[in-house]
Amino acid sequence: GRARMGLGGRGRVGAGPQGWVAASCYVRFRPEGKLKITQSGSLQLAMATESPVGKLEDEVTCSICLEYFKAPVSIHCGHNFCQACIDQCWGESETNFSCPQCRETAQQRNCKPNRELGRIAEIAKQLSLRVAAGEEGRVCDLYEEDLKFFCEEDRKLIGLIYRDPLRKIANVTLDPDTAHELLTLSEDGKTVSWGGWHVLPHNPKRFNLAPCVLGCEGFISGRHYWEVEVGDGGDWWAVGVARESVRREEWIRCDPEEGIWALSLHTNQDFAFTCPLTLSWSPKRIRVSLDYEGGQVAFFDANSWASIFTFPLASFAGERIFPFFWVHGDDSQLRLYP
Structure with a gap:
């Protein structure tokens, strides 16, 4: 049950x-079954605490499943979750949709796809794989190279993420x-x-x-x-x-x-x-x-x-x-x- x-x-x-x-x-x-620790999850625990990739990774992790965001959505209060995670959390509720993070409640379900955050999560995942493969010294170069594919607002967002504290x-x-x-x-x-x-x-x-x-x-x-x-x-x-x-x-x-x-x-x-x-x-x-x-x-x-x-x-x-x-x-x- x-x-x-x-x-x-x-x-x-x-x-x-x-x-x-x-x-x-x-x-x-209301978790249905058990979550599995995937390769990305294992890497998250292994990241160096002062690594810029680690700081980025910490901010593109869903607070419900503790994995990289997958098809992230923004809800009524502005917090982000994986689409599947928030759907599971809210279940079949028809009203009083409460944010699992800040508890702000809305009477109607309101989920907007956050494609920019999804792209940033994918970059963090790829960079963490490169770090795990022994390319720590090239992380900053890789970071700058990958940012070329993003618009100015995305670069500002990632810059802010890099300055946030890291869970240790x-x-x-x-x-x-x-x-x-x-x-x-x-x-x-x-x-x-x-x-x-x-x-x-x-x-x-x-x-x-x-x-x-x-x-x-x-x-x-x-x-x-x-x-x-x-x-x-x-x-x-x-x-x-x-x-x-x-x-x-x-x-x-x-x-x-x-x-x-x-x-x-x-x-x-x-x-x-x-x-x-x-x-x-x-x-x-x-x-x-x-x-x-x-x-x-x-x-x-x-x-x-x-x-x-x-x-x-x-x-x-x-x-x-x-x-x-x-x-x-x-x-x-x-x-x-x-």
């Missing part, structure tokens, strides 16, 4: 042995100074598990009641992502991001009002945040994606690239944002990948 997302209010988590929940609900995604793979490690006393961290700082009682020195950064730990590095700008192996999950876990000012001395809830944007799995069906999720599959590895300036936190199945949930228009209020992890109960463990 379709993955679905309950909207609004508190309530019982959807049917099944495990309940997926998120702290607030703004978007509904974050090498996240766990901060032992923030870890609750009932959590055990691996020596490499990549794994957190429940169990054991550790007598630790007082630290104002440490979570005293909630079984949480933060990543060492926080972010105040840019777009970043990291992946977390959740396996079978255990009793209760959550992954996401948190403000630096999140409370440490008291019990906390995993929701934006607390400064936490997280996806959680809990075996107790009576426990729910404001948005229960029912998925038709059980992701084993979660990709957490943070767009600081865009105010967006998104979650994907890292193996299939299927979208799980997105928090748009988050309010970070200029604070540093940290990777966030919650582990509770027997057999509960999370591991950062790689």
Whole structure:
């Protein structure tokens, strides 16, 4: 069946042995089946972070499928998506067409082909293939050569794209100074598990009641992502991001009002945040994606690239944002990948 997302209010988590929940609900995604990682997708992860091709590539990627745009269309708010992706996202709706990125709603379906963006996406794809083939030194020459085929407006657009920040793979490690006393961290700082009682020195950064730990590095700008192996999950876990000012001395809830944007799995069906999720599959590895300036936190199945949930228009209020992890109960463990 379709993955679905309950909207609004508190309530019982959807049917099944495990309940997926998120702290607030703004978007509904209904993925049909699983997405495949294509050659272009693999190249996207392998691109050098400072490469001009990488910067261009980052801006010609559909935020739904995470692939190069295919037959891109502009919708009512001006955001762009693959035609097939937005059709799948909206399904058979006849009204209230909501943008998956900014949540602006229109009463009528409005999709205009964006052929210029499609051509730019094709250039980015070809350049990335050349880079992968070992032609990094010729990228700028190739870029200028390909621009000869574009009109002045296209060249201006690509110039702007080149100056945009690039989403970066974050090498996240766990901060032992923030870890609750009932959590055990691996020596490499990549794994957190429940169990054991550790007598630790007082630290104002440490979570005293909630079984949480933060990543060492926080972010105040840019777009970043990291992946977390959740396996079978255990009793209760959550992954996401948190403000630096999140409370440490008291019990906390995993929701934006607390400064936490997280996806959680809990075996107790009576426990729910404001948005229960029912998925038709059980992701084993979660990709957490943070767009600081865009105010967006998104979650994907890292193996299939299927979208799980997105928090748009988050309010970070200029604070540093940290990777966030919650582990509770027997057999509960999370591991950062790689």
